[in-house]
Amino acid sequence: MSSNVRLVNTEQAINLLGCSKHAFKGYLARGKLYPCKKDGGRNLFSEESIKNFTRPMQSNALNRKFPHKKSSAPADMKDVINKWRTSSHDTSSADVQIGIYTERIQQLEMDMKGVSYEDPLFANMRSLLIKCVFERRRLLNYLQASDYVRYRRAMAFIESDRVAS
Numbered sequence: 024m025s026s027n028v029r030l031v032n033t034e035q036a037i038n039l040l041g042c043s044k045h046a047f048k049g050y051l052a053r054g055k056l057y058p059c060k061k062d063g064g065r066n067l068f069s070e071e072s073i074k075n076f077t078r079p080m081q082s083n084a085l086n087r088k089f090p091h092k093k094s095s096a097p098a099d100m101k102d103v104i105n106k107w108r109t110s111s112h113d114t115s116s117a118d119v120q121i122g123i124y125t126e127r128i129q130q131l132e133m134d135m136k137g138v139s140y141e142d143p144l145f146a147n148m149r150s151l152l153i154k155c156v157f158e159r160r161r162l163l164n165y166l167q168a169s170d171y172v173r174y175r176r177a178m179a180f181i182e183s184d185r186v187a188s
Contacts, residue, residue, distance in 0.1 A: 028059070028069055028070075028071065029069070029070040029071075030059060030060060030067040030068065030069060030070070031067065031068055031069075031070050031073060032065060032066070032067060032068075033047070033065070033066055033068075035070075036056075036068045036073045039070070039073045039074060040073060040076065040078075042078070050076075050078075051066075055076075056068070056072075056073075056076060059072070099126070100123065100126075103119075103122045103123055103125075103126050104119050104122070104123075106122060106180070107119045107121065107122030107123075107177075107180065109173070117162045117165055117166050117173075118166070118173060118176070118177055120162055121159055121162050121163060121166070121177050121181075122177075122180070124155050124156075124158055124159035124162070125159060125180075125181055125184060127155050128152060128155050128156060128159065129184065131148055131151060131152045131155065132152070134148060135148050135149070135152070163177060163178070
C-alpha cells in the first residue's frame, strides 16, 4: 500500500458514510466493505474506498420480514367481511377471521408463483403462508367443536373459493 493512502478507523468510516453502526457492521458482514489493514484487532479502512462506497440498493420486498401482512386493499376486505359475516354487525367472528385468512392464503399463493425458489422472499412468503394455514385450521377446529353448522358453511365457502380460483 502506498504511503499517500489515508487510513481511517471504524468510527471515522461510519461518520464519512453517514450511516449507523448497525448498518456498517452489516456491510462488513455481507462483504460489501473490506478493511485495508488490521492494527491490533482494529479495522482500518482506506478513506478513498469509504468515500467511493455506494450503499447497495435495497429492495422494498426484502427489507420487510413479511411483505404480505395486508393481503388486499380495504375495499376487498369489506367484500370478504360481508361474505363471511354471520350478522349485520359482525366484523370479527371466527367465520370472518377464517374468510380473511382464506383471502390471505389465496393472495400469497398467487404472489409466490412469480418468485424464484432461491429468492429469500420466497422463504418469507412460505413461512407466512404456513402460519396462515395453521391459524385458519385452528379457527376451523374451534368452529367444528362449537357450532358444526357454521363449520360446514365455512368449509363450503372455502371449497367454492378454491373452485373459483
